[in-house]
Amino acid sequence: LALSSDRVRYDDFKVVIVSLKNKDEEKLFKQNFPESKGVNYFKEPSCKAPGTVLVSAAMLRRLNQSGLQFEVVNENFQWTLDEEHFDLKAKPYSLEPDIFNTFLRHDEMNRYLESLSKKYSSLASTEVIGYSNEGREMKIIIIGNGHRTKSKKIIWLDAGIHAREWAAPSAAIIISHKLLAGYGKDEKTTTIVDKYDFYILPCANPDGYEFTFEVNRLWRKTRRNCKTEDANECCGVDPNRNWGFHWNETGTSGDPCSDTYSGPFAFSENETRVMANYIYRIKNRLAAYHSYHAFSQLIMPPYGYTYQLPPNIFELMVKANKMANAIKYTSGNTFRTGPPPYVIYPAAGGSHDWVYGVCKVKYSYAYELRPQSGDARGFILPIDQIKYNGEEMWASFKTFCLII
Ligand SMILES: [Zn+2]
The missing domain is CATH 3.30.70.340 (Metallocarboxypeptidase-like)
Structure with missing residues (x-):
C-alpha cells in the first residue's frame, strides 16, 4: 500500500x-x-x-x-478523503470480505467471485474475459441455474468503467451475492436465476480502480501511457468515451489531459476492446445490458450521443421508471430517468450506446448511483451507505429481470 x-x-x-x-x-x-x-x-x-x-x-x-x-x-x-481513508483502515481484517461494509480492492473482488463460484458451484462459474493494460484479470461471474449449457438469455451487468466511482463495483458485487444467496430461499430471486444467465463484470477498469486506492482518489480514466506512480492527468483515456459507435462526435475531448479524452481512436483501450469483443460474441443471447456509474441517481436509456430518441424509447422508459419506483420503495431515494442528453449532457462513445446501436440489444441502460446530484462528497460514498446502495440497486435489478 x-x-x-x-x-x-x-x-x-x-x-x-x-x-x-x-x-x-x-x-x-x-x-x-x-x-x-x-x-x-x-x-x-x-x-x-x-x-x-x-x-x-x-x-x-x-x-x-x-x-x-x-x-x-x-x-x-481533503477532510472528506481523510475520513474515508480512516474508515477503510479501521475495518477489522476478515477472511470473508465484508461486502456490505467496505469497498473491496480489485484482487479482493476477484477472489470474492471465486469464492462465490465455489460455494454455489452448481449455479455459478467465473471466467477471465481478458486483461487490462497493466495485465490485471478482467473477471466475470456467470450466474444461472444451468448456465453451463449456454442456452439461456443473458443479462449483462458491468460497473466501474470509471475508476473513482466506487459505489458502482460495490453494488455489482452485492447483486452477485444476492442472486446466489437468495436462490431457493427468495421466490423472485429463484425465478430469475432459473430464467436467465447473468454475466457480471464488477470492475471494468481495474488499473484505474487500483490507482484510486494507491495514488489519486479522483482518477477516472484508464492508465494507458501512464507511469506507475504518475499522477499526471495527461495520460489515460476515458473508457466510456472510447466505444466505436458515433465515436468522438459529442461530449468528448481530443485533449489527452482531459478527463473525457476519447482516445486516439475508437477501442484504443484494452479494457473496452476486451469487453466489446466478448459482448459481441454473445450478442444473440443478450436480453439486456446494464452499466453502473456514480453519481447523480439516474437511469439512462440510449442514446448518449444525440437528442434523437431510440426506436423503442417507450418500452425503455417504462422499464426505467419501474426500476426507479423499486428504488423509491426500497430506500426513499429518487432516481430520474431519461437519455443522457436530457438528464445530464450528450456524450458519445459510451458502452450502452454501442451495445444498443451495434449489438442491437433492446434493453440497454447506463446508471448513475448514489449520491444525489449536488452532494458535497460526490464520489466519496460514506461506507455506512454501502449496504443501502447495494439494496436499492438490487431492488432495481431484480424488478427489471421480473418485468422483461
Ligand atoms: Zn462514470
Whole structure:
C-alpha cells in the first residue's frame, strides 16, 4: 500500500455547485475554468443544469471574481478523503470480505467471485474475459441455474468503467451475492436465476480502480501511457468515451489531459476492446445490458450521443421508471430517468450506446448511483451507505429481470 504521503492531496480544495444562467456564462466558465490541476469536474455545469466542481483555493478566488453564481458545499475536500481513508483502515481484517461494509480492492473482488463460484458451484462459474493494460484479470461471474449449457438469455451487468466511482463495483458485487444467496430461499430471486444467465463484470477498469486506492482518489480514466506512480492527468483515456459507435462526435475531448479524452481512436483501450469483443460474441443471447456509474441517481436509456430518441424509447422508459419506483420503495431515494442528453449532457462513445446501436440489444441502460446530484462528497460514498446502495440497486435489478 502506498504511504499517505504518496497520495495526491486536495487540501483546501472546495466542492462548489456552479449555476450558469445562459450560453454566455457557460462559455465564460469553460474558458476560465477548464479541467486542470485546480479544477476537477464532478459533473460539468451547463446553462441547463447546475454542475458540481472541485476547485483549488486559487481557483475559488478566480471564481469569486468571475461574477458567476456558485455555492460552496464542501469546505475542505481533503477532510472528506481523510475520513474515508480512516474508515477503510479501521475495518477489522476478515477472511470473508465484508461486502456490505467496505469497498473491496480489485484482487479482493476477484477472489470474492471465486469464492462465490465455489460455494454455489452448481449455479455459478467465473471466467477471465481478458486483461487490462497493466495485465490485471478482467473477471466475470456467470450466474444461472444451468448456465453451463449456454442456452439461456443473458443479462449483462458491468460497473466501474470509471475508476473513482466506487459505489458502482460495490453494488455489482452485492447483486452477485444476492442472486446466489437468495436462490431457493427468495421466490423472485429463484425465478430469475432459473430464467436467465447473468454475466457480471464488477470492475471494468481495474488499473484505474487500483490507482484510486494507491495514488489519486479522483482518477477516472484508464492508465494507458501512464507511469506507475504518475499522477499526471495527461495520460489515460476515458473508457466510456472510447466505444466505436458515433465515436468522438459529442461530449468528448481530443485533449489527452482531459478527463473525457476519447482516445486516439475508437477501442484504443484494452479494457473496452476486451469487453466489446466478448459482448459481441454473445450478442444473440443478450436480453439486456446494464452499466453502473456514480453519481447523480439516474437511469439512462440510449442514446448518449444525440437528442434523437431510440426506436423503442417507450418500452425503455417504462422499464426505467419501474426500476426507479423499486428504488423509491426500497430506500426513499429518487432516481430520474431519461437519455443522457436530457438528464445530464450528450456524450458519445459510451458502452450502452454501442451495445444498443451495434449489438442491437433492446434493453440497454447506463446508471448513475448514489449520491444525489449536488452532494458535497460526490464520489466519496460514506461506507455506512454501502449496504443501502447495494439494496436499492438490487431492488432495481431484480424488478427489471421480473418485468422483461
Ligand atoms: Zn462514470
